[in-house]
Amino acid sequence: xxxxxxxxxxxxxxxxxxxxxxxxxxxxxxxxxxxxxxxxxxxxxxxxxxxxxxxxxxxxxxxxxxxxxxxxxxxxxxxxxxxxxxxxxxxxxxxxxxxxxxxxxxxxxxxxxx
Amino acid sequence: xxxxxxxxxxxxxxxxxxxxxxxxxxxxxxxxxxxxxxxxxxxxxxxxxxxxxxxxxxxxxxxxxxxxxxxxxxxxxxxxxxxxxxxxxxxxxxxxxxxxxxxxxxxxxxxx
Numbered sequence: 001x002x003x004x005x006x007x008x009x010x011x012x013x014x015x016x017x018x019x020x021x022x023x024x025x026x027x028x029x030x031x032x033x034x035x036x037x038x039x040x041x042x043x044x045x046x047x048x049x050x051x052x053x054x055x056x057x058x059x060x061x062x063x064x065x066x067x068x069x070x071x072x073x074x075x076x077x078x079x080x081x082x083x084x085x086x087x088x089x090x091x092x093x094x095x096x097x098x099x100x101x102x103x104x105x106x107x108x109x110x111x112x113x114x
Numbered sequence: 115x116x117x118x119x120x121x122x123x124x125x126x127x128x129x130x131x132x133x134x135x136x137x138x139x140x141x142x143x144x145x146x147x148x149x150x151x152x153x154x155x156x157x158x159x160x161x162x163x164x165x166x167x168x169x170x171x172x173x174x175x176x177x178x179x180x181x182x183x184x185x186x187x188x189x190x191x192x193x194x195x196x197x198x199x200x201x202x203x204x205x206x207x208x209x210x211x212x213x214x215x216x217x218x219x220x221x222x223x224x225x226x
Contacts, residue, residue: 033213040122040218041218042202042219043214044216045213045215056212058213090157092157106157
């Protein structure tokens with residue numbers, strides 16, 4: 001049973017560019033959350049998608065946007081990249097409900113902005 | 115002030131030692147508490163979760179929550195080199211908010 005799959009694993013972008021990260025949730029999961037983890041820091045909540053809609057959003061600017069598809073997979077888009085956007089981006093999938101019921105995290109996409 | 119504070123370490127101990135990892139929090143609305151382990155170049159994996167004050171044991175791991183002091187701990191007994199990882203505490207609220215709030219993480223090394 002495949003867990004959460006994220007692509008690409010690594011990415012280097014130039015300041016000002018746009019990037020799209022992808023996530024396939026664990027089989028049977030219908031909710032996808034995205035987190036940003038800067039080096040040496042804990043993950044920070046970006047937003048959560050359920051039934052193809054953004055259900056909750058963390059303290060991130062509108063440059064960060066997302067999408068969930070009918071097959072529950074999800075994309076994270078970041079526009080006008082800044083150096084400070086360099087981080088590990090984690091996708092977590094779960095069944096609908098509070099996070100207490102269990103997130104499964106992917107291994108992340110390492111984004112470097114130069 | 116951050117909602118969740120965790121000593122980032124790094125922490126280095128000999129194999130077999132008892133390890134104590136700690137977090138404090140400021141938001142009294144937090145209802146459940148988790149510990150995640152994150153190996154290098156991997157995503158976090160859930161180790162333990164608990165809802166109430168007190169202790170919860172799972173093998174060599176014990177999670178402790180003191181809601182009155184807003185303080186949680188993870189104890190690792192008979193530590194092994196394979197326990198070397200970053201440990202993250204995380205907290206959440208059951209109703210409404212779906213997100214987890216994480217601590218900074220403590221990098222732990224167990225030396226053979």
